[in-house]
Amino acid sequence: MHDTRRTANLLGATALAVTDLALAGAAGAVGVSGSGAAALVVLGADPGISVTELGRRVGLTQSAAARMVDALEARGLVERRPTFGKWVAVHPTDAGRRAAATLLDARGDRLAALVGAxxxxxxxxxxxxxxxxxxxxxxxxxxxxxxxxxxxxxxxxxxxxxxxxxxxxxxxxxx
Incomplete structure (x- = not known):
């Protein structure tokens, strides 16, 4: 009989180690946090979303997302653009788009090497x-x-x- 809990435990250990590997490669490539890396990737695919929506997509509260956007903006990776009313859209800068491509390449290279084993x-x-x-x-x-x-x-x-x-x-x- 198969031991489902053991398989689940093996999956958990693998998932955590792979996450560490992927995030270290991605975030380290451009010097941002894991959330910052995810935000750059999300904005590359869907620029112009609000800070609140960006936070929702990367798993942060609105206030944490605002702080993350502040940090990315200070590094010149994103910019806020006013739209209508109080709504502000977040867009990657050229440097932010390059950073997103760099981190996806770093993430992909590390994961491809692992799978290639x-x-x-x-x-x-x-x-x-x-x-x-x-x-x-x-x-x-x-x-x-x-x-x-x-x-x-x-x-x-x-x-x-x-x-x-x-x-x-x-x-x-x-x-």
Whole structure:
């Protein structure tokens, strides 16, 4: 009989170590926090959102998101632009877009090296398992933006592949 708790424990240890590896590579590449790295990636994909929405997508309260945007703005990576009323949109600067590309490359390189340690057949099996886990995570979290806050979106859909989180969201919302 399979020991589900052991498998879950192995997954937890792996997930934490992979997170540390990915965040260290990404954040270290441009000298920002993990939240700052995620914010740059989110803004690269969807510039012009509010501080509150940015915070929601990266898992921060509005006040924490405002402080993070202040820090990114002080480094010249983002800028606030007034729109209508009191609403302010956050946009990446050219330096912010370059930083986002740099951190995604660093994250991708470290993760690709890790996955590359497996034989191709195991890599393919792992991809299928991860797609299933990501669909389950979307069902739990309920936000594709939150699940994929540090994703290299074009990488996930190149060669006609379908993003499992995006598909789970479309299935859930009827879109």
């Amino acid at each position: 497996l034989p191709p057949s195991d890599q393919e099996a792992l991809a299928g398992l991860l797609e299933g886990l990501l669909r389950a995570l979307y069902a739990e979290v309920g936000s594709a933006w939150r699940v994929c806050r540090l994703c290299d979106r074009p990488c996930c859909t190149e060669a006609g592949a379908v993003c499992p989180v995006g598909q789970a969201e479309r299935d859930a919302t009827g879109g």
